[in-house]
Amino acid sequence: MAKLEIENSSVPLPVGESKPYHHGDLRRQLLDAAAKLIRDEGEAALSMRKLAQAVGVSRTAPYHHFNDKQALLCAVAEEGFRRFRAIVTAGGGPAEATTHVDVLDEAAIRQFISRYINFAVNNAEYYDLMFGGHLWKSQQLTASLKAEAYASFKIYVDQIRHWQQSRLAAAAVDPLRYAQVSWSTLHGMSRLLIDGIYLDSAAVAAMSDSAANMFWRQLQGV
Amino acid sequence: MAKLEIENSSVPLPVGESKPYHHGDLRRQLLDAAAKLIRDEGEAALSMRKLAQAVGVSRTAPYHHFNDKQALLCAVAEEGFRRFRAIVTAGGGPAEATTHVDVLDEAAIRQFISRYINFAVNNAEYYDLMFGGHLWKSQQLTASLKAEAYASFKIYVDQIRHWQQSRLAAAAVDPLRYAQVSWSTLHGMSRLLIDGIYLDSAAVAAMSDSAANMFWRQLQGV
DNA sequence: AAGCAATATAGACAGCGTCAAGTTGGCTTG
DNA sequence: CAAGCCAACTTGACGCTGTCTATATTGCTT
Numbered sequence: 001m002a003k004l005e006i007e008n009s010s011v012p013l014p015v016g017e018s019k020p021y022h023h024g025d026l027r028r029q030l031l032d033a034a035a036k037l038i039r040d041e042g043e044a045a046l047s048m049r050k051l052a053q054a055v056g057v058s059r060t061a062p063y064h065h066f067n068d069k070q071a072l073l074c075a076v077a078e079e080g081f082r083r084f085r086a087i088v089t090a091g092g093g094p095a096e097a098t099t100h101v102d103v104l105d106e107a108a109i110r111q112f113i114s115r116y117i118n119f120a121v122n123n124a125e126y127y128d129l130m131f132g133g134h135l136w137k138s139q140q141l142t143a144s145l146k147a148e149a150y151a152s153f154k155i156y157v158d159q160i161r162h163w164q165q166s167r168l169a170a171a172a173v174d175p176l177r178y179a180q181v182s183w184s185t186l187h188g189m190s191r192l193l194i195d196g197i198y199l200d201s202a203a204v205a206a207m208s209d210s211a212a213n214m215f216w217r218q219l220q221g222v
Numbered sequence: 223m224a225k226l227e228i229e230n231s232s233v234p235l236p237v238g239e240s241k242p243y244h245h246g247d248l249r250r251q252l253l254d255a256a257a258k259l260i261r262d263e264g265e266a267a268l269s270m271r272k273l274a275q276a277v278g279v280s281r282t283a284p285y286h287h288f289n290d291k292q293a294l295l296c297a298v299a300e301e302g303f304r305r306f307r308a309i310v311t312a313g314g315g316p317a318e319a320t321t322h323v324d325v326l327d328e329a330a331i332r333q334f335i336s337r338y339i340n341f342a343v344n345n346a347e348y349y350d351l352m353f354g355g356h357l358w359k360s361q362q363l364t365a366s367l368k369a370e371a372y373a374s375f376k377i378y379v380d381q382i383r384h385w386q387q388s389r390l391a392a393a394a395v396d397p398l399r400y401a402q403v404s405w406s407t408l409h410g411m412s413r414l415l416i417d418g419i420y421l422d423s424a425a426v427a428a429m430s431d432s433a434a435n436m437f438w439r440q441l442q443g444v
Numbered sequence: 445a446a447g448c449a450a451t452a453t454a455g456a457c458a459g460c461g462t463c464a465a466g467t468t469g470g471c472t473t474g
Numbered sequence: 475c476a477a478g479c480c481a482a483c484t485t486g487a488c489g490c491t492g493t494c495t496a497t498a499t500t501g502c503t504t
Contacts, residue, residue, distance in 0.1 A: 026451085042359065047491060058453050060493075065451095069492065133350070133417035137264065153420050174432075180414075180421055181407065181432045188410025189403070195355035198375050199402055210396075210403045210440075218436050248482085269460060280484050282462075287482090291461065 027065040029055050034076050039125040043134070048072075073129055074142040080126030081148040088115045089155060100159050104168035104219065110212035113186065117204060120190035127194065131187060156183065163219070170221025182215050249287040251277050256298050261347040265356070270294075295351055296364040302348030303370040310337045311377060322381050326390035326441065332434035335408060339426060342412035349416065353409060378405065385441070392443025404437050 033054045037046050048069050049059045066072040101108060120127045128134075130149070135141055141149075157179045163169035189207060192199040199207070255276045259268045270291050271281045288294040323330060342349045350356075352371070357363055363371075379401045385391035411429060414421040421429070 044356075048493085049491070060454085061452055063493075128355070131413075131417075131419060132355075133413070134266075136417040136419050149419070174428075177425070177428050177432050180425060180429050181411070181436065183420065184410030184414055184429075184433075185403065185407040186410065187414060188406030188408070191353075191355070191413055192402075192406055192409060195353075195358040197353060197358050197371070198405065203399070203402060206396075206399050207402050207406075210399050211406075214403065214436055214440050217439055218432075270462085271460070279482095282485085283483055285462070 026055065026057065026061065030062055030065060030072065031076055031079060034072060035079075035125050038076075038128070043125070043128055043132075068140075070135070070138060070140055071142060073135060074145045077126065077129035077135060078142070078145045078148050080123065080130045081145075081152055083123065083126065084119055084130065085152055085155070087119050088112070100162040102162075102166065104163050104166075106212055106216040109215050109219075110208060113208045113212055113215075116186045117190055117193070117208065120186075121193055121201070121204075124194045127190065131191075153179070153183070160219075169219045172221045173219060178218060182218075185211055185214075248277065248279065248283065252284055252287060252294065253298055253301060256294060257301075257347050260298075260350070265347070265350055265354075290362075292357070292360060292362055293364060295357060296367045299348065299351035299357060300364070300367045300370050302345065302352045303367075303374055305345065305348065306341055306352065307374055307377070309341050310334070322384040324384075324388065326385045326388075328434055328438040331437050331441075332430060335430045335434055335437075338408045339412055339415070339430065342408075343415055343423070343426075346416045349412065353413075375401070375405070382441075391441045394443045395441060400440060404440075407433055407436075 030051060034046060034051055037051060037054060048062055051072075052059045052062055062072065066075065135145070157175050160169060160173070160175040160179055164171055164173065164175065189199065189211070191197075193201060193204070252273060256268060256273055259273060259276060270284055273294075274281045274284055284294065288297065357367070379397050382391060382395070382397040382401055386393055386395065386397065411421065411433070413419075415423060415426070
């Protein structure tokens with residue numbers, strides 16, 4: 001997460017990150033400006049030219065930091081996954097990512113659901129890129145994005161395994177299968193909410209409760 | 223569904239549908255060609271100009287049948303909803319749409335899930351438009367598309383109410399809430415499958431079973 | 445001090461959505 | 475049967491897009 005705190009000042013001193021020499025740190029500013037533009041005007045409204053102008057460089061300058069518009073979007077998505085992990089996994093504790101939660105009750109599930117959906121709705125500009133067909137269907141994902149994406153899912157599956165080993169979840173549950181179905185539910189709710197289809201944000205709490213109850217029973221194995 | 227069987231021949235005899243005079247029936251051909259183009263080359267690859275060329279008219283001709291590219295896409299999506307309803311609701315019987323299913327067991331749910339996901343995966347070019355943020359987020363949906371979309375959801379909710387009235391589903395279940403959550407699961411699975419995220423088609427059967435089991439318990443109210 | 449590689453720039457091209465103005469041709473009406 | 479209306483269609487143009495190809499600038503290394 002340290003990367004996220006790099007100073008965006010105009011001082012032309014590179015931090016030693018190996019990327020920017022000339023401009024200050026264009027790469028960083030491009031990523032931030034891209035996210036902001038998408039958030040403000042929608043993904044469709046983001047163009048490389050507008051982005052370049054927003055940062056104050058010529059239209060082709062960004063191509064020295066990203067091969068493609070696609071590559072730029074992949075990088076933004078990648079950062080989204082990092083933020084996602086930080087917010088969704090282990091909320092307060094200093095120990096992060098790799099450690100798993102040792103409690104399992106309906107409230108814990110409910111909390112996870114809330115965090116997931118809150119992240120999706122409040123960071124839709126990232127979520128759209130992370131889990132939007134745009135990047136995935138193109139078959140041109142950055143290797144690092146793919147890694148980042150699957151890491152997030154793996155953590156989820158491993159958490160379920162961990163619960164099983166601690167005898168908190170029924171052994172009969174197939175971790176992968178359960179992960180796929182429950183993630184689908186969360187993803188579906190998020191997408192429908194973000195896109196404004198069928199679901200409205202007023203019902204989020206009730207839906208989360210309902211889903212938590214459903215997941216809980218499933219994990220208890222009857 | 224009769225509309226779908228209009229002959230696409232080059233005979234310049236309009237059927238009396240009130241739309242096309244000059245070309246034959248451009249509107250119909252545009253809708254079909256659009257779906258085909260999206261299916262073959264992806265939604266992003268569809269352009270009004272390519273579409274026009276595919277049908278053999280000038281680039282601005284389509285604008286006499288649709289205000290916008292958006293409007294064209296809405297019309298395609300609308301047709302998607304009609305096909306969706308035809309496939310998903312009451313599979314074999316001649317009585318359609320308005321009548322509800324009178325059986326409720328895990329197999330029935332499982333069948334519905336299969337139909338939903340099969341439709342989504344095999345008609346992704348329609349599903350993407352019907353439930354993609356592209357149209358919905360733009361806030362410019364055709365009134366008729368909106369109607370068609372909400373009708374589909376309403377049928378689903380009403381089916382649950384129907385089960386309750388027949389004492390097949392627990393009275394404690396909130397039909398709307400259950401509909402939202404379960405639809406989210408189906409939508410999420412479909413999206414993840416179509417976009418190639420986390421889920422692969424080999425696991426569809428297992429996931430459907432798991433989801434069916436989850437829904438079934440929920441409907442039984444413990 | 446020289447030179448090299450990374451960074452930024454301007455120019456050009458094909459493609460896009462769509463507006464405005466003109467053309468064609470079948471139907472309705474006199 | 476002729477007049478003319480109007481829907482259907484075409485051509486031209488505009489500003490936007492992503493990105494390729496030079497060209498110029500700059501800082502670090504030697």
